[in-house]
Amino acid sequence: xxxxxxxxxxxYMSSPAYKDALKGKPLxxxxxxxxxxxxxxxxxxxxxxxxxxxxxxxxxxxxxxxxEAIADLSAARKKIRRVKEFxxxxxxxxxxxxxxxxxx
Amino acid sequence: xxxxxxxxxxxxxxxxxxxxxxNMVLNVEDARDGVASRRAKLRYFPWLSVRAIVLMGLCGLLxxxxxxxxxFQELSQAGTAYGEAMNAFxxxxxxxxxxxxxxxxxxxxxxxxxxxxEEAKAKTLKPDQLGPLSDKLNVxxxxxxxxxxxxxxxxxxxxxxxxxxxxxxxxxxxLAGDDVSEDIEASVNVIWNILGTTSLGIKDLLKGQDIQExxxxxxxxxxxxxxEKELKEHAQILVFYMNxxxxxxxxxxxxxxxxxxxxRDEEMASMVTTPYVLAGKDLPKEWFENRSQLVRMYVDLxxxxxxxxxxxxxxxAFIDLSEGKYKDFDIAPVTAxxxxxxxxxxxxxxxxxxxxxKG
Numbered sequence: 001x002x003x004x005x006x007x008x009x010x011x012y013m014s015s016p017a018y019k020d021a022l023k024g025k026p027l028x029x030x031x032x033x034x035x036x037x038x039x040x041x042x043x044x045x046x047x048x049x050x051x052x053x054x055x056x057x058x059x060x061x062x063x064x065x066x067x068e069a070i071a072d073l074s075a076a077r078k079k080i081r082r083v084k085e086f087x088x089x090x091x092x093x094x095x096x097x098x099x100x101x102x103x104x
Numbered sequence: 105x106x107x108x109x110x111x112x113x114x115x116x117x118x119x120x121x122x123x124x125x126x127n128m129v130l131n132v133e134d135a136r137d138g139v140a141s142r143r144a145k146l147r148y149f150p151w152l153s154v155r156a157i158v159l160m161g162l163c164g165l166l167x168x169x170x171x172x173x174x175x176f177q178e179l180s181q182a183g184t185a186y187g188e189a190m191n192a193f194x195x196x197x198x199x200x201x202x203x204x205x206x207x208x209x210x211x212x213x214x215x216x217x218x219x220x221x222e223e224a225k226a227k228t229l230k231p232d233q234l235g236p237l238s239d240k241l242n243v244x245x246x247x248x249x250x251x252x253x254x255x256x257x258x259x260x261x262x263x264x265x266x267x268x269x270x271x272x273x274x275x276x277x278x279l280a281g282d283d284v285s286e287d288i289e290a291s292v293n294v295i296w297n298i299l300g301t302t303s304l305g306i307k308d309l310l311k312g313q314d315i316q317e318x319x320x321x322x323x324x325x326x327x328x329x330x331x332e333k334e335l336k337e338h339a340q341i342l343v344f345y346m347n348x349x350x351x352x353x354x355x356x357x358x359x360x361x362x363x364x365x366x367x368r369d370e371e372m373a374s375m376v377t378t379p380y381v382l383a384g385k386d387l388p389k390e391w392f393e394n395r396s397q398l399v400r401m402y403v404d405l406x407x408x409x410x411x412x413x414x415x416x417x418x419x420x421a422f423i424d425l426s427e428g429k430y431k432d433f434d435i436a437p438v439t440a441x442x443x444x445x446x447x448x449x450x451x452x453x454x455x456x457x458x459x460x461x462k463g
Contacts, residue, residue, distance in 0.1 A: 027226065031219050038212045038244060041366075045205070045251040048359050052258045055352045059265040059345065066268050066345055069338040073275035076334055077284065084287045084294075091294040 172328035173280060176335075178435040179421050180277035182442060186418050187270020189445040190353065191263050193411075196452035197360040198259045203456065204363035205248050207370035213241055262352055269345055272338070280331055289323040335426035346419035353415045353445075357408055360452060364403060367455055372398050403451055410444035417441045 002021070022033055220237045278284075335342075375394040379387055417438035424433045 027219060027222055030215075031223075034212060034215045034219065038208070041205070041208050042244075042247060042251065044362070045201075045248070045255065048355070049251060049254050049258065051355050052255070052262065052352070055348055055355065056258050056261045056265065058348050059352075060261065062341060062344060063265060063268055065341040066272060069341055070268075070272050070275050072337065073272070073279050073334060076330065077275075077279050080284055080287050080291075080330075084291045087291045087294040091297055095297075 172430060173285065173324060173331065175425055175430060175433045175435070176276065176280040176328070176331045179418075179425055179433075180273045180280055182418055182421065182435055182438050183273025184270050184277065185439075185442050186414055186445075187266050187273065189414070189442050189449065190266045190349070191270075192449045193353075193360075193445055193452075194259045194263055194266070194356055196449050196456065197356045197363070198256055199456050200360055200363045200367060200452050201255060202252055204366035204370075205252060207367060209245060209248055211370055211373070212244065216241065265345075266349065269342075269349065272342065276331075276334070279334065280327075285323055285327050288326050289320065292322045292326070332426065332428055335422065339423070339426045342422055343419060346415055346422065350415040350419065354412050357412050357448070360448075361403065361408060364452070364455060368398060368401050401455065403448070407444050407447060407451075410441050411448045414438070414441040414445045 007018075022030055025033075216237060371394075376391065376398060379385070379391055421433060421435060421438050424430075
């Protein structure tokens with residue numbers, strides 16, 4: 001395969017065939033290929049950062065809602081404890097009242 | 105005094121008429137004989153055996169209720185495990201991105217110098233006349249540094265968001281915990297006791313064992329309903345968060361896969377191919393070991409696919425429980441996907457250890 005044909009294939013830059021094909025090529029062709037390889041790598045980093053930036057922005061936009069949800073869970077737990085304590089107190093009061101009524 | 109009042113009440117009721125009180129039937133005649141001994145004279149009708157059936161039903165319901173709280177505990181455990189695995193993974197993916205970039209820069213630098221030297225030779229320039237090369241390398245290095253710093257900052261933010269999601273599941277775990285069941289049970293027991301002391305002998309009627317069984321059934325129901333309500337209330341934001349997490353995980357996995365390939369290829373070139381093809385030099389001693397390790401350095405595609413599904417599986421499990429679809433709920437696949445993500449982290453760590461030691 002020629003260099004041009006190899007360049008049309010996926011992931012050609014890291015393929016051994018492409019690297020072999022570059023050997024013995026004129027200096028300007030090898031320089032151009034090397035520059036292209038580095039540019040592609042840096043461009044990939046840029047694109048990945050853009051995607052990641054959007055993901056993080058979407059999450060950050062709603063993180064207060066999630067914090068509220070976490071607070072709700074904590075509040076629900078406290079509520080159960082308070083109900084339990086209230087009922088226990090009520091039970092004790094009613095027990096005392098019942099004892100008083102028996103005595104009467 | 106109370107017995108006398110009740111005896112008067114019985115007296116007002118016509119003879120030969122059965123009076124239903126709770127699940128017993130008292131004959132008025134018997135009742136008139138004396139309220140104090142009325143319990144001994146209870147006539148249990150056949151339908152009273154229904155009580156045993158009801159009790160068995162309650163036991164069955166108890167099992168069902170027990171099974172209802174357990175999925176919430178499993179979901180919260182899976183959510184917490186996901187948070188930990190995802191954070192470990194993003195940290196490792198950042199590390200391998202830096203390594204891949206460094207290897208790429210180093211390889212590019214040596215190629216550029218070699219090409220520049222060839223050019224200088226062709227144009228009969230001296231190596232110290234290669235000024236533009238240094239500028240170009242400098243631009244590449246600074247550009248890469250800026251991009252990587254941005255990546256690290258974004259991954260730190262993503263980790264914070266993932267930790268927040270894991271915080272929700274930790275909160276859910278506390279709410280689905282056994283201590284909550286105990287609190288609810290204590291409350292229900294208090295209510296039973298209040299009913300027992302204030303009403304007409306419910307405690308005597310149902311006996312202690314029955315009360316406990318009944319209380320447990322109610323505890324299970326209340327606890328499961330409470331958890332279901334919490335999940336429903338937060339379903340919208342949680343599903344949104346997990347959708348974005350799903351996208352983030354897929355994105356990071358595909359990036360890590362590429363970086364992993366770069367690290368492997370660059371190391372193969374520098375540690376295996378170059379020493380091998382260099383004529384006039386003996387192969388280094390570590391060449392055999394390096395080659396063996398690099399050939400075996402491989403990420404199973406199935407593992408990658410499975411790991412990428414972790415957030416999706418967790419989201420589906422959450423939806424199933426929030427919609428009360430207990431039959432559809434199965435945490436085992438989600439656990440396997442989270443485990444795949446953890447395994448991927450281990451592979452990346454091994455790669456990092458290797459390139460850190462020899463690269």
